[in-house]
Amino acid sequence: xxxxxxxxxxKCTGCRLCELVCSVKxxxxxxxxxxxxxxxxxxxxxxxxxxxxxxxxxxxCLAVCPVDALSRSGGLERVVIDYDLCIGCKLCxxxxxxxxxxxxxVARRVIKCELCDGDPTCVAFCQPQALQYLPxxxxxxxxxxxxxxxxxxxxxxxxxx
Amino acid sequence: xxxNRKIAYIDLSTGQIKTAPIPLLMRKLYLGGRGLDIYxxxxxxxxxxxxxxxxxxxxxSAGLLAGTLASASARSHLAAKSPLTSFLGSTNMGGFFAxxxxxxxxxxxxxxxxxxxxxYLWVHDGEIEIKDGSHLWGEDTFETQDLIRQELGDPEVxxxxxxxxxxxxxxxANVRTGFKNxxxxxxxxxxxxxxxxxxxxxxxxxxIEIKYPKEALEYNREVIDKIxxxxxxxxxxxxxxxxxxxxxxxxxxxRCRNFQLNQLVGGNIECEHMDEYSIGTEGCFGCSIHCxxxxxxKSGPYAGVYAQGPEYTSQGAFGMEVGCNNFETILAGxxxxxxxxxxxxxxxxxxxxxxxLYEKGILTDKDTEGLKLEWGNDEAVLEMAARIARxxxxxxxxxxxxxxxxxxIGEESRPYCIQVKGMSNxxxxxxxxxxxxxxxxxxxxxxxxxxxxxAIDLYHLPETLLRxxxxxxxxxxxxxxxxxxxxxxKPRQVQWQEMCYEAVDSLGxxxxxxxxxxxxxxxxxxxxxxxxxxxxxxxxxxxxxxIADRAYTLERLFNIREGLRREDDWLVDRYFDEPTRVGLxxxxxxxxDRKKFEEMIDEYYTLHGWDEHGLPRPETLxxxxxxxxxxxxx
Numbered sequence: 001x002x003x004x005x006x007x008x009x010x011k012c013t014g015c016r017l018c019e020l021v022c023s024v025k026x027x028x029x030x031x032x033x034x035x036x037x038x039x040x041x042x043x044x045x046x047x048x049x050x051x052x053x054x055x056x057x058x059x060x061c062l063a064v065c066p067v068d069a070l071s072r073s074g075g076l077e078r079v080v081i082d083y084d085l086c087i088g089c090k091l092c093x094x095x096x097x098x099x100x101x102x103x104x105x106v107a108r109r110v111i112k113c114e115l116c117d118g119d120p121t122c123v124a125f126c127q128p129q130a131l132q133y134l135p136x137x138x139x140x141x142x143x144x145x146x147x148x149x150x151x152x153x154x155x156x157x158x159x160x161x
Numbered sequence: 162x163x164x165n166r167k168i169a170y171i172d173l174s175t176g177q178i179k180t181a182p183i184p185l186l187m188r189k190l191y192l193g194g195r196g197l198d199i200y201x202x203x204x205x206x207x208x209x210x211x212x213x214x215x216x217x218x219x220x221x222s223a224g225l226l227a228g229t230l231a232s233a234s235a236r237s238h239l240a241a242k243s244p245l246t247s248f249l250g251s252t253n254m255g256g257f258f259a260x261x262x263x264x265x266x267x268x269x270x271x272x273x274x275x276x277x278x279x280x281y282l283w284v285h286d287g288e289i290e291i292k293d294g295s296h297l298w299g300e301d302t303f304e305t306q307d308l309i310r311q312e313l314g315d316p317e318v319x320x321x322x323x324x325x326x327x328x329x330x331x332x333x334a335n336v337r338t339g340f341k342n343x344x345x346x347x348x349x350x351x352x353x354x355x356x357x358x359x360x361x362x363x364x365x366x367x368x369i370e371i372k373y374p375k376e377a378l379e380y381n382r383e384v385i386d387k388i389x390x391x392x393x394x395x396x397x398x399x400x401x402x403x404x405x406x407x408x409x410x411x412x413x414x415x416r417c418r419n420f421q422l423n424q425l426v427g428g429n430i431e432c433e434h435m436d437e438y439s440i441g442t443e444g445c446f447g448c449s450i451h452c453x454x455x456x457x458x459k460s461g462p463y464a465g466v467y468a469q470g471p472e473y474t475s476q477g478a479f480g481m482e483v484g485c486n487n488f489e490t491i492l493a494g495x496x497x498x499x500x501x502x503x504x505x506x507x508x509x510x511x512x513x514x515x516x517x518l519y520e521k522g523i524l525t526d527k528d529t530e531g532l533k534l535e536w537g538n539d540e541a542v543l544e545m546a547a548r549i550a551r552x553x554x555x556x557x558x559x560x561x562x563x564x565x566x567x568x569x570i571g572e573e574s575r576p577y578c579i580q581v582k583g584m585s586n587x588x589x590x591x592x593x594x595x596x597x598x599x600x601x602x603x604x605x606x607x608x609x610x611x612x613x614x615x616a617i618d619l620y621h622l623p624e625t626l627l628r629x630x631x632x633x634x635x636x637x638x639x640x641x642x643x644x645x646x647x648x649x650x651k652p653r654q655v656q657w658q659e660m661c662y663e664a665v666d667s668l669g670x671x672x673x674x675x676x677x678x679x680x681x682x683x684x685x686x687x688x689x690x691x692x693x694x695x696x697x698x699x700x701x702x703x704x705x706x707x708i709a710d711r712a713y714t715l716e717r718l719f720n721i722r723e724g725l726r727r728e729d730d731w732l733v734d735r736y737f738d739e740p741t742r743v744g745l746x747x748x749x750x751x752x753x754d755r756k757k758f759e760e761m762i763d764e765y766y767t768l769h770g771w772d773e774h775g776l777p778r779p780e781t782l783x784x785x786x787x788x789x790x791x792x793x794x795x
Contacts, residue, residue: 015447027368046467
């Protein structure tokens with residue numbers, strides 16, 4: 001079953017545990033600059049947004065790769081890097097509209113979220129569930145139900161329905 | 162590796178900066194954070210110096226496990242000789258500063274001297290620069306951080322800074338990082354101000370080695386489950402520390418109108434009001450409890466202002482202590498002290514004291530320049546906080562802290578000032594709770610609940626469970642009681658909590674993740690595992706206790722060197738003479754008994770291996786390896 005990594009910024013508490021566990025899992029060290037996910041913060045307004053590869057259907061990174069090192073494979077509906085083919089030109093980094101493709105300055109190579117082979121570590125550690133890994137087919141209705149709940153509350157409060 | 166973070170010695174007078182590795186031996190003796198800071202303070206500070214002079218030494222550090230998989234490993238520690246108490250200055254803050262300092266390559270900064278003009282430190286990937294900070298002088302603690310990020314061109318830079326209060330040498334000025342976190346107590350902000358040091362900016366991209374990544378991840382997951390399964394954590398996630406007010410106020414364990422009542426009757430400052438203002442909660446680095454609210458003030462002069470908090474302490478400072486009963490005043494007060502960089506607890510206490518003096522006629526309209534310091538005058542309370550930060554009129558006197566303000570106002574004001582060692586007490590009433598009273602009387606940084614408070618004493622836990630907790634990792638077969646109103650067994654609880662908090666302050670873990678407000682949270686066994694999985698160091702629970710004992714005893718030695726005597730481990734007369742008046746029966750008509758309190762102190766000293774004067778015995782110093790201090794190994 002196809003699953004996708006869903007970000008709900010309203011639930012994010014900005015603790016950056018996802019960055020820590022991502023770097024430990026993927027690089028074996030604590031170093032957010034080597035993590036695949038980042039919490040982008042606007043401190044003066046109190047707004048935080050987890051940013052990570054969206055595993056695009058029509059992925060710009062994949063399209064610009066001159067050596068076909070990027071591909072959708074492995075059955076997880078994700079874009080993966082084949083480091084045997086990658087020449088480190090970083091065109092993918094420039095092409096990604098989200099910053100989902102990053103550079104590991106220590107390992108000297110491009111990095112991206114590959115969903116930890118189907119068991120994303122960040123999701124497993126996100127206590128407020130701002131990050132969830134869900135079957136793609138359930139996402140639409142989940143969103144609708146959550147939005148509908150707010151609407152229903154308003155109706156009950158103001159219209160007595 | 163995790164342990165290759167360096168120490169930097171920075172002389173602001175000469176501009177000289179030296180860095181050095183931290184020998185493994187020092188980790189085994191003091192871990193890091195608070196533990197190693199007290200070693201450095203004892204070794205680098207000359208006794209008797211002016212805390213606001215260039216000879217004071219400022220220490221800034223990250224806990225040993227900061228930035229690792231150790232559950233809310235977010236804590237930094239700052240130390241100096243306190244300008245408030247003239248004893249140990251020590252304060253601890255969360256947020257994101259400590260992990261960033263470590264990613265930048267450093268665990269400890271030793272800052273000496275005084276810059277000629279305002280500066281800030283820029284610490285990044287193994288480098289340290291002293292940069293001009295003149296343009297930042299006068300900016301508040303929010304703007305300062307933002308301006309530095311803009312100037313350095315990196316929004317990820319983390320900043321610890323002072324506000325107006327630190328610049329004006331208010332003796333309880335704090336150090337601030339992010340929107341919420343503060344190293345509040347003992348006036349370290351004033352030490353920074355006295356050194357012309359406006360801020361320390363950090364940014365790093367250097368690896369911290371995790372010795373056993375797989376095991377560390379698995380154990381951290383286990384720890385998070387353990388933490389989040391406690392009722393305490395679940396309540397904290399919803400309300401933050403403001404929930405405590407509901408418990409303590411309904412029992413009668415709070416202070417109201419300085420020290421006149423132990424319950425706020427007809428209260429309107431319950432945590433539930435937060436729902437009207439909150440736009441969500443935030444966590445410190447790696448924390449699953451995320452106890453602080455983000456809020457927007459709705460009306461009044463601060464309408465539209467965004468801030469974070471408030472804590473239980475601000476409910477006291479701008480609520481019950483000053484007789485105010487308006488939730489928005491607490492939100493506004495919390496915002497103001499954070500903006501100015503004032504310790505909220507000390508600010509509220511100083512104002513509450515001044516209000517009682519005003520009520521008693523010891524302070525008059527002439528002293529207050531017309532400000533009506535009457536209970537519940539919300540505007541006057543907020544105005545007084547601003548005058549303290551600006552050092553205007555009476556604010557200039559209150560900015561000096563309890564003991565110096567008593568000297569300025571007069572002896573008749575002394576009995577009303579609720580302080581220990583020159584630092585104000587938390588806005589809780591300890592008359593019905595001998596264990597909590599002993600903790601604030603003996604704490605190594607002046608009256609303080611975060612040094613040793615056995616808060617679970619309030620839960621009437623079964624004696625078998627108390628024995629399980631307090632009888633480990635060192636043996637204890639003395640008395641323990643489920644009744645929080647008795648004196649038996651309380652010294653052990655205080656001593657145990659001291660060791661626990663010293664350990665977590667040295668590791669850089671938040672106290673809310675340990676046995677503080679829940680008996681089911683992390684203990685010495687967990688600390689030992691966390692250290693092992695993250696750093697590879699094998700330090701047993703018993704050895705962690707010994708390290709904490711060593712550091713705490715060195716804090717005692719520091720205070721004794723600065724003139725501390727047994728008489729300083731004591732509470733003001735009101736605790737012994739004025740009975741509590743309201744609350745549940747268990748908390749009503751209570752005073753502390755002087756004789757029993759003396760006996761508790763005797764027992765507390767004995768447990769520590771200190772003599773009847775509170776001086777560590779020679780055999781204790783030898784056992785802890787402190788007999789040759791200062792040893793100048795760092």
